[in-house]
Amino acid sequence: MKLFEYQAKDIFEEAGIPVPKRKLIESASGLDEALSATGFPCVLKSQVLQGGRGKAGLIQFAKTGQEAAEKTGMLFSPEKNVRKILVEEALKIEKEIYLAITIDPVDCSALIMASSEGGMDIEEIALTKPDRIIKEKVNVFRSLMPYQARNIMFGLGLSGEAFKQGVKILTAMFGLFRKYDAELVEINPLALCGDGRLIAADGKFSIDDNASYRQKNFAVSRDHFSNDIEYEASLEGIPYLLFDGKIGLMCAGAGLTNTVYDLINHYGGSVSNYLEFGGPNYRKALEAMKFTLRSNPRVILIVTFGTIARADVMAQGIADAIKELKPEVPIVTAIRGTGEEDAAKILREMGLTPLSDTEDAVREAVRISEGGLK
Template structure:
C-alpha cells in the first residue's frame, strides 16, 4: 500500500526524522491560511499516489498567501495520470544547496533489506542505477542480524559531508530503518534528502510503501484502503481476487495476471473498452 506524502511525513515525525513545517489543505482557503502560518511563502504539492506529479504540474510555488489560494484553486480537482487531486501538502520552502538520496527497500533476490544512498538526489534512482551504478552506495542488512554501526558508517563515510552532517545522517538512517521494520515497509524513501543553505539535512520528499499483507496490524491505513475501494472491489478483496474497476463496458475475467493483461490489450486493440481487471489467481484446471 502506497502512502500519500503527508502520511509518510507523519511517520517520519513519529520517528524524529526532521521534515519541513507543513500542513494539509483540502480547500483554497486552507492553503492560504497555512501559507500565512508558514511565513507567507510555500510550496503546494498535489497529494496523489502516481509518480511524476512534478512534470505533470502538480507542484507549485507560492510567493504569497493569496497566490497560494489561486494555485490551490488550480490544483484541487485536477487529474494527474487519471488520479484526482483532493488534497494538497502545503510546505515551507527549503533553500536547497545540494541533494542526496536515501532509501531502504526489500531486495527479494537476496532476502534482505537494501539501504541505498547517493550523493545525487532528486532523480529517478533506477535511471541513476542504469547510467551510473558506481554513484549508488548499496548496503544489505540481514534481517536476523539487523542494522549495525558498520552498516551506517559505510554509508556516511561514502558521502562528502561534514562531521556534524554525518552524525545527522546517521540518526536519519537509524530512524528510517526502525520505521521500515516496525511498519512492515516494502520501501521507505527520501528523495531528495536536501542539504540546505545553512548546512542542515532536510527530507524534502517522502515515500513509504507498506506490505499489504501487514495491513491487519495497521488498521488506520487498512480503513483508508477500504474507503477507496468500490463495492465490487471490496467484494473481490474478500475472496482474494485481484479486481480493478475501469470505465469500459466489456467484462474481463482472466486466469493469471499475464493472461488478464493480454486479454485487455487485445480488447483495446479491436476498439473495445474493458470494464474491469479481474484475475482469479491462476492455476485453473478446467
C-alpha cells in the first residue's frame, strides 16, 4: 500500500526527519487556518498517489491568501481524485538531493540509492546517467552501518552540519524501512536549503501488502483507488481493474488472467474489467460476478485451470451466481483443473456450453463482444 505524502511526512517527523511546516486540509474552509501555520509563500500539494504531480499541475505555489484560495478551489476535484490538499511553507531550496531505500531481490539486501541531482528528472537521470546514482547495499541482518551512511553523504558532496544531518536522516529512514515493512522509502527532493538545513520536501512510502496484518496503523481507503468498484473489490480481497472495453474477465490465477488479457488483445477484443478470483478467493464467484457486471460487459469470459481452486467448486459457485444475479449478457467458460468433469456437467445443466481450450473461449468471447450472435 502506498502512503500519501502527508502520511509519509507524519512518519518522517515521528522519526526525527525534518519536514516543512504543513497542514492538511480536506476542504477550502480549512485554508485560512493552514495558511496561518505555514505563512507565505506557500505550496498547495494535491494528495494523490500518482507520480509527476508537478508536471501535471497538481502542485501550485501561492504568495497571497487570495491566490492560495483561488488555486485551492481549482485543485480540489473529486473527478481527479483530489480530496485532500497539503498546505506547506515554500522552502528556499539550493540543491535537490534524491534519497531512497528499496529491496534488491537478487542478493536480498536493502538497496540505498542517492543522487545529488534529485528532483523531477531523477528517472531520466537513472536511465541516461546511471553513474550519477550512488548505491549502497545493506545486509538485513547487519543493518545499516555508520560507514555506509558516511559513504552516501560524502558521495553526495555534503560537509559540515549538512553532512551530519544527512547521516541522521538516512539512519532514521532505514529504521522506518524496517519498522514499517516498507517496499520503498523515498525522499525526492531532500532539500538543501539556503540556511544550510536538509528538509524532506516530498515523501514516498510504500508498505508491503503482505505485512498488513502486522502494520495496522494504515489501511487502504477510497482515496487509494480511482473508482468505487476497484475500492469495494479490494475490501473483498479481489484484485480488480476497471477498463472501458467490452469483455468482462473473471479468471483465476494472476498469470493465467494476464495471459487471457493478452489473448483478448491479440484477437482484437477489449476488456471491461480485470478480475482474478483464484487462490483464496475461489469460493467467491458470486461477488466476482457482481463486480464483473458493474463494468457493463457485453460478454463475461471465465477462464480457470486450478488445482486447489477446484473446477467443480468454481463451476457450482458460478451456477449459483447466475441463479441469483440472472445476468443478461452471455457467458463463455473454459473451466479446467481438479474436478473438471463435474464442472462441465454443472455448467451444462445451467444451459452453458463449457469449452476446454483457452483460445477457443477467448475467440468466442471476442466474437460475441463485437456483435456476433451467441
